[in-house]
Amino acid sequence: MQTDARTSEVTIHVDLAKIEANARALTRHLPDVAFVGVTKVTCGSPAVARALLAGGVTAIGDSRLANLRRLKDDGVPAPLWLLRSPTPTLAAETVRVADVSLNSELETVRALGAAAVVGGRAQRVVVMVDLGDLREGVLPQELPGFLDAAERISGISVEGIGTNLTCYGAIVPTAANLGRLVELGEAAERQLGRRLLVSGGNSSTLWRALKGGGIPERIDNLRVGESIVLGVDTVTRAPIDGLHLDAFVVEAPVIECRVKPSLPSGEAAQDAYGNRPTFADRGERRRAICAIGRQDIVPEGLRPLDPRVEVLGASSDHMILDVEAVDPPPGVGDRIAFIPNYASVLQAFTSAYVVKDFTPLA
Numbered sequence: 001m002q003t004d005a006r007t008s009e010v011t012i013h014v015d016l017a018k019i020e021a022n023a024r025a026l027t028r029h030l031p032d033v034a035f036v037g038v039t040k041v042t043c044g045s046p047a048v049a050r051a052l053l054a055g056g057v058t059a060i061g062d063s064r065l066a067n068l069r070r071l072k073d074d075g076v077p078a079p080l081w082l083l084r085s086p087t088p089t090l091a092a093e094t095v096r097v098a099d100v101s102l103n104s105e106l107e108t109v110r111a112l113g114a115a116a117v118v119g120g121r122a123q124r125v126v127v128m129v130d131l132g133d134l135r136e137g138v139l140p141q142e143l144p145g146f147l148d149a150a151e152r153i154s155g156i157s158v159e160g161i162g163t164n165l166t167c168y169g170a171i172v173p174t175a176a177n178l179g180r181l182v183e184l185g186e187a188a189e190r191q192l193g194r195r196l197l198v199s200g201g202n203s204s205t206l207w208r209a210l211k212g213g214g215i216p217e218r219i220d221n222l223r224v225g226e227s228i229v230l231g232v233d234t235v236t237r238a239p240i241d242g243l244h245l246d247a248f249v250v251e252a253p254v255i256e257c258r259v260k261p262s263l264p265s266g267e268a269a270q271d272a273y274g275n276r277p278t279f280a281d282r283g284e285r286r287r288a289i290c291a292i293g294r295q296d297i298v299p300e301g302l303r304p305l306d307p308r309v310e311v312l313g314a315s316s317d318h319m320i321l322d323v324e325a326v327d328p329p330p331g332v333g334d335r336i337a338f339i340p341n342y343a344s345v346l347q348a349f350t351s352a353y354v355v356k357d358f359t360p361l362a
């Protein structure tokens with residue numbers, strides 16, 4: 001029986017050596033592509049950033065200035081990329097903490113240029129192009145005009161173009177849309193008269209590069225988070241050969257373990273989240289309740305390490321497990337371990353109630 005009070009808290013364990021090994025395997029596979037390692041799912045953890053760099057990524061990206069600020073203050077030795085466009089009023093802070101930012105509005109680029117002139121350091125800008133996923137980016141036909149205007153703004157250095165896929169519209173990278181990106185990149189190079197960077201997307205483009213027919217050679221940059229830290233492809237959520245799938249493990253303590261009917265009794269209305277749940281009658285079953293809920297994780301995104309344990313559901317602070325097959329059954333205070341998906345890792349790092357432990361689970 002463990003006595004440390006911390007064992008009664010929900011904990012996310014991070015195995016930095018596995019994150020480093022995953023990064024190394026992927027960067028070695030694509031030696032001609034520069035990887036921006038993305039830390040946003042861990043709220044800009046400096047320890048995770050260092051593991052990514054040790055594994056061969058050459059820059060660190062995050063969507064939030066607060067996270068980049070944390071990385072910079074911690075002395076993480078790499079160029080920092082701001083992946084989500086700032087607003088014009090955040091231009092000064094952006095220029096202070098980000099070496100590179102992704103942009104799709106000239107008003108913001110003008111504000112960045114003005115702040116960069118004051119700060120005495122050029123802001124490197126990657127112009128985002130929307131190739132159909134309908135999140136950020138100018139439309140392809142708008143790109144030449146945008147580049148022309150951005151190029152004239154003092155304090156701004158146009159580094160290249162980029163795209164983002166499989167985020168909002170669930171559009172996957174294909175020979176067609178990546179081919180279009182390369183065409184646009186080559187046209188931009190002719191327009192500006194110099195070599196530019198072509199940033200071909202996120203984990204979904206990486207997967208195509210590894211498995212799905214390859215990516216054009218001219219793509220020389222990818223911004224990768226999920227596939228490195230979770231070891232999965234983001235199009236199919238299939239494991240990537242040779243990568244660790246358990247760099248993160250979530251643990252939560254059992255607070256009740258009793259045999260109960262599997263059907264609720266009484267008059268049914270809505271659950272705590274406004275849903276009308278349905279239940280299958282499996283007779284009386286042994287169920288455990290863990291002290292974890294939606295305020296800590298996304299319950300649907302937790303896979304119990306012990307395959308005999310089944311997640312039945314959760315409210316904001318209780319999670320119900322079927323443990324009928326576990327013999328002997330878990331006792332009160334025992335900890336149940338789960339592999340979290342991306343949404344659950346994000347929620348665990350964002351939650352003030354979850355202990356972040358950077359020592360691997362023994």
Ligand SMILES: *Cc1c(COP(=O)(O)O)cnc(C)c1O
Pocket residue numbers: 038040063083084102164201202203204223224225226227234
């Ligand atoms: C989050 C993000 C990424 C990384 O996405 P993954 O799917 O985690 O690899 C890359 N680029 C941008 C612009 C992002 O917002």
